[in-house]
Amino acid sequence: xxxxxxxxxxxxxxxxxxxxxxxxxxxxxxxxxxxxxxxxxxxxxxxxxxxxxxxxxxxxxxxxxxxxxxxxxxxxxxxxxxxxxxxxxxxxxxxxxxxxxxxxxxxxxxxxxxxxxxxxxxxxxxxxxxxxxxxxxxxx
Amino acid sequence: xxxxxxxxxxxxxxxxxxxxxxxxxxxxxxxxxxxxxxxxxxxxxxxxxxxxxxxxxxxxxxxxxxxxxxxxxxxxxxxxxxxxxxxxxxxxxxxxxxxxxxxxxxxxxxxxxxxxxxxxxxxxxxxxxxxxxxxxxxxxxxxxxxxxxxxxxxxxxxxxxxxxxxxxxxxxxxxxxxxxxxxxxxxxxxxxxxxxxxxxxxxxxxxxxxxxxxxxxxxxxxxxxxxxxxxxxxxxxxxxxxxxxxxxxxxxxxxxxxxxxxxxxxxxxxxxxxxxxxxxxxxxxxxxxxxxxxxxxxxxxxxxxxxxxxxxxxxxxxxxxxxxxxxxxxxxxxxxxxxxxxxxxxxxxxxxxxxxxxxxxxxxxxxxxxxxxxxxxxxxxxxxxxxxxxxxxxxxxxxxxxxxxxxxxxxxxxxxxxxxxxxxxxxxxxxxxxxxxxxxxxxxxxxxxxxxxxxxxxx
Ligand SMILES: Nc1ncnc2c1ncn2[C@@H]1O[C@H](COP(=O)(O)OP(=O)(O)OP(=O)(O)O)[C@@H](O)[C@H]1O
Ligand code: SF4
Ligand code: SF4
Ligand SMILES: [Mg+2]
Numbered sequence: 261x262x263x264x265x266x267x268x269x270x271x272x273x274x275x276x277x278x279x280x281x282x283x284x285x286x287x288x289x290x291x292x293x294x295x296x297x298x299x300x301x302x303x304x305x306x307x308x309x310x311x312x313x314x315x316x317x318x319x320x321x322x323x324x325x326x327x328x329x330x331x332x333x334x335x336x337x338x339x340x341x342x343x344x345x346x347x348x349x350x351x352x353x354x355x356x357x358x359x360x361x362x363x364x365x366x367x368x369x370x371x372x373x374x375x376x377x378x379x380x381x382x383x384x385x386x387x388x389x390x391x392x393x394x395x396x397x398x399x400x
Numbered sequence: 401x402x403x404x405x406x407x408x409x410x411x412x413x414x415x416x417x418x419x420x421x422x423x424x425x426x427x428x429x430x431x432x433x434x435x436x437x438x439x440x441x442x443x444x445x446x447x448x449x450x451x452x453x454x455x456x457x458x459x460x461x462x463x464x465x466x467x468x469x470x471x472x473x474x475x476x477x478x479x480x481x482x483x484x485x486x487x488x489x490x491x492x493x494x495x496x497x498x499x500x501x502x503x504x505x506x507x508x509x510x511x512x513x514x515x516x517x518x519x520x521x522x523x524x525x526x527x528x529x530x531x532x533x534x535x536x537x538x539x540x541x542x543x544x545x546x547x548x549x550x551x552x553x554x555x556x557x558x559x560x561x562x563x564x565x566x567x568x569x570x571x572x573x574x575x576x577x578x579x580x581x582x583x584x585x586x587x588x589x590x591x592x593x594x595x596x597x598x599x600x601x602x603x604x605x606x607x608x609x610x611x612x613x614x615x616x617x618x619x620x621x622x623x624x625x626x627x628x629x630x631x632x633x634x635x636x637x638x639x640x641x642x643x644x645x646x647x648x649x650x651x652x653x654x655x656x657x658x659x660x661x662x663x664x665x666x667x668x669x670x671x672x673x674x675x676x677x678x679x680x681x682x683x684x685x686x687x688x689x690x691x692x693x694x695x696x697x698x699x700x701x702x703x704x705x706x707x708x709x710x711x712x713x714x715x716x717x718x719x720x721x722x723x724x725x726x727x728x729x730x731x732x733x734x735x736x737x738x739x740x741x742x743x744x745x746x747x748x749x750x751x752x753x754x755x756x757x758x759x760x761x762x763x764x765x766x767x768x769x770x771x772x773x774x775x776x777x778x779x780x781x782x783x784x785x786x787x788x789x790x791x792x793x794x795x796x797x798x799x800x801x802x803x804x805x806x807x808x809x810x811x812x813x814x815x816x817x818x819x820x821x822x823x824x825x826x827x828x829x830x831x832x833x834x835x836x837x838x839x840x841x842x843x844x845x846x847x848x849x850x851x852x853x854x855x856x857x858x859x
Contacts (some may be wrong), residue, residue, distance in 0.1 A: 294556035326768045
């Protein structure tokens, strides 16, 4: 098993996408199927941007084994009040500033759900959020 | 006899000239070059023929495997096909007609510029763009270096490459038709293509986009340029109109940046330079390029005006071609035949096979094993200093770690680790030096005044 670690800084949109592009690079070097990579990278990117847009800071841990890729995103921040609502397409609490940067369509979480095999969200208001996404690699 | 090694299909290193300076190792965008056993060597599966190494070499030790000009003597009719950028090499005082005259003088029976009758290709590309329903933009397949890059690094984008052949195929078919109208048999004709770069040689010799090339030989522009310069000023111009009758604004500018996009009605983008191209392909692969129908990518900055085998300033070349293009008609203003551009029937000759990926397996082709090797490389990287000096013969510490994980290099290849291990008594100084000599060659570290700047100003 191989593990990749990333620190994510809240509010820093300049760097948003770094973790997902590093993960993409690694998966490509392992010759993982490009369709699978695309899905993994979309999901991770959305999770990464959510930390940047909605939290103060966070950590991403990506565990790669020949069978599965597990991505754990933990952040410190305001947390999600109503997870069921947050999962709805179009629901967003993004600020005007974030919207001006092209985010805040309320599509991130639904998109994650669509692209991974399993998604678990735990969140405590005022403390932070933890997303666990799992994607099966052995699609044989 | 100089000691030569085939450096891929078209690149050859003259090991007598090479001083193993690692300039080429460091600039290669696909990290394909290493110093091994005292020689420069290339991993053929990684090379995309971009020619960056040729540009970087201070010893001019990397040459191309072009055909000998003497080859033309085997043919009764010797047609030279040259790209417009070749004409753009010459100073303005030498006229088009003089350049054509000089080409005939040095042994060819016919001289044609490659980019004609470009209207056929133009139409075909416009059609492909219009019919495209994939949701992804069509990518130009003009630059063979870009095609190879996509094959090995962006396999999922292969299906976006326009399945059309190159202008040199088009012009050869066009000329063949002209000649057979004069009663000349195809087997009496040899087509000789003056290439601006390495990539086009490989594309002709081992075509990706087509089955077999119609081109007989590929020749380097350098000797031809010298020959023409020697005679052109005093040569009697000929009327070359018949050989450039199908040349247009589009044709003249085709190989330059924007050459395949400026006339399109759809939404297009042009990117040039190998590093820009890589960055852009990364985005394209991530679906981060929206609202574009056609993407033109050129490995060289300013397109073929900067072809690695051309010797003149790329900006001056572009200027001459732009000025020249103003005097030529638009492809669309050419006389239509039944509402279609002239030579429309040649279109069928330009349909190419789809491009197949050529996946590169950096850590082997077994997932379990390649993960172990990658993990090993990451562990090794903790110990390497991260100076990326290439004194190990690999371009970066990361590349050395990868080579080690694949069993292709040793820890002591790193000069700093070697020092450290000597201090720690892990390796005897003599043994460490032996290893270094094995890598860099016997006597590589003897004083040598032939080095540029030592007592030698040439090169
Ligand atoms: N890590 C997080 N911390 C706090 N709140 C979050 C976090 N992730 C998501 N949310 C909340 O869930 C909502 C929906 O998230 P989602 O990613 O679906 O949309 P968005 O980020 O608002 O917009 P988009 O992702 O389309 O740019 C967010 O607006 C935010 O209120
Ligand atoms: S760049 Fe240096 S190492 Fe590479 S071929 Fe030229 S002299 Fe040899
Ligand atoms: S841009 Fe032109 S000259 Fe440069 S590699 Fe591509 S085809 Fe060759
Ligand atoms: Mg979001």
